[in-house]
Amino acid sequence: MKSMFWKNNTLNILDQVKLPHGVEYIQAKDVDTVAEAICCLSVRGAPAIGAAAAYGLVLGALSINTKDTNIFLKELKQIKDKLLSTRPTAVNLKWALERLMSIAKQNVNLQIDDIKEMLLDEANRIFNKDVEVNQKIGEYGCELVPDNVIILTHCNAGALATAGFGTALGVVRAAHYKNKKVHVYSCETRPLLQGARLTTWEMLEEGIPITLITDNMAGYLMVRKKVDLVIVGADRIALNGDVANKIGTYSLSVLAKEHKIPFYVAAPVSTIDFELESGEQIPIEERAKEEVTHIKGMSIAPEGIDVWNPAFDVTPATLVDAIITEQGIMRKPYKENFEKIK
Amino acid sequence: MKSMFWKNNTLNILDQVKLPHGVEYIQAKDVDTVAEAICCLSVRGAPAIGAAAAYGLVLGALSINTKDTNIFLKELKQIKDKLLSTRPTAVNLKWALERLMSIAKQNVNLQIDDIKEMLLDEANRIFNKDVEVNQKIGEYGCELVPDNVIILTHCNAGALATAGFGTALGVVRAAHYKNKKVHVYSCETRPLLQGARLTTWEMLEEGIPITLITDNMAGYLMVRKKVDLVIVGADRIALNGDVANKIGTYSLSVLAKEHKIPFYVAAPVSTIDFELESGEQIPIEERAKEEVTHIKGMSIAPEGIDVWNPAFDVTPATLVDAIITEQGIMRKPYKENFEKIK
Numbered sequence: 035m036k037s038m039f040w041k042n043n044t045l046n047i048l049d050q051v052k053l054p055h056g057v058e059y060i061q062a063k064d065v066d067t068v069a070e071a072i073c074c075l076s077v078r079g080a081p082a083i084g085a086a087a088a089y090g091l092v093l094g095a096l097s098i099n100t101k102d103t104n105i106f107l108k109e110l111k112q113i114k115d116k117l118l119s120t121r122p123t124a125v126n127l128k129w130a131l132e133r134l135m136s137i138a139k140q141n142v143n144l145q146i147d148d149i150k151e152m153l154l155d156e157a158n159r160i161f162n163k164d165v166e167v168n169q170k171i172g173e174y175g176c177e178l179v180p181d182n183v184i185i186l187t188h189c190n191a192g193a194l195a196t197a198g199f200g201t202a203l204g205v206v207r208a209a210h211y212k213n214k215k216v217h218v219y220s221c222e223t224r225p226l227l228q229g230a231r232l233t234t235w236e237m238l239e240e241g242i243p244i245t246l247i248t249d250n251m252a253g254y255l256m257v258r259k260k261v262d263l264v265i266v267g268a269d270r271i272a273l274n275g276d277v278a279n280k281i282g283t284y285s286l287s288v289l290a291k292e293h294k295i296p297f298y299v300a301a302p303v304s305t306i307d308f309e310l311e312s313g314e315q316i317p318i319e320e321r322a323k324e325e326v327t328h329i330k331g332m333s334i335a336p337e338g339i340d341v342w343n344p345a346f347d348v349t350p351a352t353l354v355d356a357i358i359t360e361q362g363i364m365r366k367p368y369k370e371n372f373e374k375i376k
Numbered sequence: 377m378k379s380m381f382w383k384n385n386t387l388n389i390l391d392q393v394k395l396p397h398g399v400e401y402i403q404a405k406d407v408d409t410v411a412e413a414i415c416c417l418s419v420r421g422a423p424a425i426g427a428a429a430a431y432g433l434v435l436g437a438l439s440i441n442t443k444d445t446n447i448f449l450k451e452l453k454q455i456k457d458k459l460l461s462t463r464p465t466a467v468n469l470k471w472a473l474e475r476l477m478s479i480a481k482q483n484v485n486l487q488i489d490d491i492k493e494m495l496l497d498e499a500n501r502i503f504n505k506d507v508e509v510n511q512k513i514g515e516y517g518c519e520l521v522p523d524n525v526i527i528l529t530h531c532n533a534g535a536l537a538t539a540g541f542g543t544a545l546g547v548v549r550a551a552h553y554k555n556k557k558v559h560v561y562s563c564e565t566r567p568l569l570q571g572a573r574l575t576t577w578e579m580l581e582e583g584i585p586i587t588l589i590t591d592n593m594a595g596y597l598m599v600r601k602k603v604d605l606v607i608v609g610a611d612r613i614a615l616n617g618d619v620a621n622k623i624g625t626y627s628l629s630v631l632a633k634e635h636k637i638p639f640y641v642a643a644p645v646s647t648i649d650f651e652l653e654s655g656e657q658i659p660i661e662e663r664a665k666e667e668v669t670h671i672k673g674m675s676i677a678p679e680g681i682d683v684w685n686p687a688f689d690v691t692p693a694t695l696v697d698a699i700i701t702e703q704g705i706m707r708k709p710y711k712e713n714f715e716k717i718k
Contacts, residue, residue, distance in 0.1 A: 224590035231677065244682065246668060249591045250565070251685075258686075334671070341589070347593075
């Protein structure tokens with residue numbers, strides 16, 4: 035099951051809002067449909083958002099009807115800004131869009147149709163390389179996974195959150211493929227239940243033993259079930275190693291510290307924001323209160339109740355034991371080690 | 377709005393499963409209806425369970441048709457055991473039932489009808505005294521609440537969880553009545569959403585500012601919103617001060633420690649189990665997996681997924697800064713101080 039695929043100038047996006055009970059693809063033929071799919075989380079997960087946005091920019095480029103390169107670039111920039119504004123936290127969105135924009139800018143002397151083709155090539159490259167990157171993350175991460183292991187994860191940093199294989203779940207997959215005995219506990223991840231809906235589904239498909247818990251059970255799980263390690267993905271990593279990831283990640287890192295359980299982050303180098311010194315500068319998206327007050331359209335709270343709904347939180351580098359990238363396992367001091375792989 | 381009331385040999389139980397969208401009372405005329413209401417959480421919260429069980433035993437007693445006191449006592453014991461088996465963690469259930477049983481045993485020489493009347497009197501006493509007890513808890517607890525305070529709470533330890541006024545929310549109410557400026561954050565409390573459904577509702581009715589969060593936001597809330605104190609109720613407290621309470625309480629206590637935020641428990645003395653040395657001995661109820669996989673009957677996870685669903689956890693006394701009872705504020709060493717109020 036692919037999170038997305040490109041065919042006949044259409045981006046087919048697996049509608050993750052409908053999982054696990056429905057498997058439907060959105061056929062995006064224009065940039066607005068892609069932007070909407072990112073906004074409403076039909077496609078989510080930092081690497082998947084990056085790839086979808088790249089294809090979205092291609093769709094936007096294809097719709098520009100001009101022979102004037104300056105006009106083309108100007109309109110392309112507007113489309114890029116629209117895609118960039120869909121979600122503020124995941125840096126892969128910006129990273130992928132800027133890669134395509136720089137291709138366009140470097141080739142202003144070519145025919146516009148040729149530029150459009152190059153943009154599609156680059157989007158394909160981002161998409162295809164992501165799977166390869168994740169497999170490398172899995173390979174490195176596997177070194178940190180003992181046999182007979184109990185792993186706790188949060189949200190979905192799996193094949194669905196990427197072009198395939200996954201980051202945090204890529205490490206789980208790699209360990210499973212190497213015949214290590216793995217048992218995964220998945221936090222359901224309120225409000226949008228990516229753990230309950232997506233991580234469980236991916237692990238069931240893969241035949242990896244998985245148990246679902248509510249988010250507030252994580253601490254007691256550590257006491258009772260002897261969790262060996264926690265592994266999560268990331269939406270943006272600052273230069274000092276602070277990690278923005280799905281809301282609830284920070285609480286897990288504090289609980290892991292209390293129980294002396296290693297806390298790992300798995301993410302591609304494209305998730306590192308080399309321009310941000312620390313996590314304090316990472317913009318944290320706050321989403322609609324209805325995500326908390328309603329589940330599948332059904333109200334679970336009194337009308338008019340006030341809600342705080344940050345979609346992410348920031349885990350300080352001090353609580354992160356290692357960051358697993360396709361370039362190897364990074365440890366403190368993160369800044370120094372990140373600079374080496376920039 | 378009363379969590380329950382007795383009228384014409386009927387226990388009217390507010391069906392909390394239907395809150396906040398429906399206000400309906402279950403008219404319990406027999407012990408089975410009461411037992412079912414406790415099992416399915418139509419009535420919940422340790423003190424409310426105690427009172428409901430007491431009335432349930434009265435309904436059971438009224439249905440015993442014999443003039444033989446031995447037979448009466450034997451049947452009453454069976455009814456008590458049925459009620460006792462509804463939920464294992466809250467000790468108030470046992471406490472209330474044993475109070476009624478000892479009344480019956482002490483009065484074997486009386487007419488059975490007189491014993492039945494004494495049982496009802498005792499159930500009324502338990503019910504009525506609970507409000508008074510909670511008001512005292514509120515009064516003592518208020519001393520720990522500064523003005524302009526941000527309070528985080530979990531589940532519902534309010535009027536709905538008791539005969540009235542509440543324990544943890546009783547402290548909040550008392551502070552509000554003394555014109556302290558209070559802002560409450562309520563964790564939604566998965567799986568059964570008592571925070572989202574009940575605590576929000578009680579605070580809205582009372583006009584106390586309240587904001588709803590998902591359980592996994594608590595850690596980040598402490599970072600961002602400067603929470604001043606955490607206060608929760610309890611289902612059973614061991615002699616050493618370990619506290620069993622709604623699942624998620626333990627995680628909050630660890631997070632509170634990390635952020636140097638005082639962590640308080642508010643509960644009547646009847647919640648202290650003087651027979652249990654430590655929390656390790658408290659039986660923790662594990663409930664049906666459907667509570668996690670379904671919300672209001674709607675599936676949110678793949679079919680057949682494995683689930684771990686403990687209804688409570690145990691917070692070690694070391695993480696509890698104070699236990700607020702109707703006899704005053706208890707601090708470490710808990711065992712020594714509990715023995716004084718036994």
